[in-house]
Amino acid sequence: MSPFLTELLQHDRFVLTTHLRGDGDAVGSTLAMSRFLQKAGKTAHIISPDRVSSNLDWMPGIDEIESYSGSLAQRERIHGADALVVMDTNSAARIGDLADSFLHAQATRVLIDHHPDPEGWFDLVYQRDSASSTGELVSELIGLYEVARNATVLDHDIATQLYTAIMTDTGSFRFSSVNAAVHRHVADLIERGGIVPEDIHIALYDNRTLTSLRLLGKALERISLRYGDQLGFIPISRQFMTDAGGERGDTEGLVNYILSIEGVKVAVLFLETEKGTKLSFRSQGDVAVNSWAAAFKGGGHRNAAGAFVRGYLDEVVEKVLSVAPKYIPCLQSARDGLHDRPEDEASGDLSEADAAYLTALLNTKSR
Numbered sequence: 001m002s003p004f005l006t007e008l009l010q011h012d013r014f015v016l017t018t019h020l021r022g023d024g025d026a027v028g029s030t031l032a033m034s035r036f037l038q039k040a041g042k043t044a045h046i047i048s049p050d051r052v053s054s055n056l057d058w059m060p061g062i063d064e065i066e067s068y069s070g071s072l073a074q075r076e077r078i079h080g081a082d083a084l085v086v087m088d089t090n091s092a093a094r095i096g097d098l099a100d101s102f103l104h105a106q107a108t109r110v111l112i113d114h115h116p117d118p119e120g121w122f123d124l125v126y127q128r129d130s131a132s133s134t135g136e137l138v139s140e141l142i143g144l145y146e147v148a149r150n151a152t153v154l155d156h157d158i159a160t161q162l163y164t165a166i167m168t169d170t171g172s173f174r175f176s177s178v179n180a181a182v183h184r185h186v187a188d189l190i191e192r193g194g195i196v197p198e199d200i201h202i203a204l205y206d207n208r209t210l211t212s213l214r215l216l217g218k219a220l221e222r223i224s225l226r227y228g229d230q231l232g233f234i235p236i237s238r239q240f241m242t243d244a245g246g247e248r249g250d251t252e253g254l255v256n257y258i259l260s261i262e263g264v265k266v267a268v269l270f271l272e273t274e275k276g277t278k279l280s281f282r283s284q285g286d287v288a289v290n291s292w293a294a295a296f297k298g299g300g301h302r303n304a305a306g307a308f309v310r311g312y313l314d315e316v317v318e319k320v321l322s323v324a325p326k327y328i329p330c331l332q333s334a335r336d337g338l339h340d341r342p343e344d345e346a347s348g349d350l351s352e353a354d355a356a357y358l359t360a361l362l363n364t365k366s367r
């Protein structure tokens with residue numbers, strides 16, 4: 001068996017968690033990992049830092065996820081665990097109020113994740129940033145276990161959870177992280193798990209409200225292009241959201257539409273919130289957006305990243321777009337008269353409270 005699994009399975013009482021505002025990969029991979037551990041004879045509980053996305057309510061096992069309340073029972077459960085597993089994020093700030101007890105735990109702190117640059121406080125790590133999703137990593141681990149123990153772990157529920165995880169984190173199998181290995185995992189989930197992919201796609205994507213679709217229409221009218229039409233962006237003000245009757249979550253996936261324009265290689269969604277503007281960066285293929293996001297104290301993957309910047313929406317838009325060519329070389333030959341500003345894009349000093357707020361807000365789609 002892999003050294004990681006051998007060491008992991010020396011433990012008996014597991015508590016698993018994932019990042020704030022858990023998405024398909026976060027929730028699916030954590031549920032599948034928990035069920036896997038239970039089938040391996042362990043006790044496993046999932047405590048999420050907050051409520052997971054409501055579009056996952058249909059997922060098998062979803063009721064087993066507790067939201068963290070800080071209750072005595074939950075704290076005792078964490079204290080009594082001999083392994084604490086963090087999934088689909090590598091950062092204490094992204095597990096909200098659980099961070100304190102995880103950081104100071106006596107238990108083995110385990111990371112299973114596909115984000116780059118893990119924080120240093122984990123004792124046992126299964127991480128590969130070229131993996132399409134945390135779901136793919138869990139699928140791998142289950143496969144290794146099944147071979148080593150000559151056992152069957154994969155079932156209909158686990159297959160549903162992992163299919164959801166991999167599918168949502170790959171934009172329905174279209175991002176640059178998708179390769180033959182991903183499809184082999186998925187083929188196995190379909191074949192051995194007996195799942196019907198169409199049912200999962202319908203459950204996830206065909207439940208929009210008319211209001212949110214109308215909001216999408218209005219938002220798409222606001223797309224602008226720059227840098228030789230290679231960069232597209234949409235600014236969404238709070239006023240726009242109010243006028244359109246939109247709710248949090250209605251802008252989900254909006255940024256991906258920008259990339260569907262021919263010739264557009266980089267897309268940014270600017271979403272104004274009460275305290276500043278949330279940025280979602282997307283790009284295609286070899287074009288990387290994570291260092292651009294990092295310039296604004298954000299982060300993420302090569303093709304999907306996020307950040308949060310204080311200030312008025314219009315100012316933030318100009319500030320972020322004006323430095324784009326510095327981080328995206330393909331835009332350099334297509335400068336279109338924007339003023340490049342001096343090295344001030346790191347938006348000054350964030351107080352600790354601001355930084356924490358930023359992190360909580362950041363939903364980098366944690367691919």
Ligand SMILES: [Mn+2]
Nearest residue numbers: 025134366367
């Ligand atoms: Mn992920």
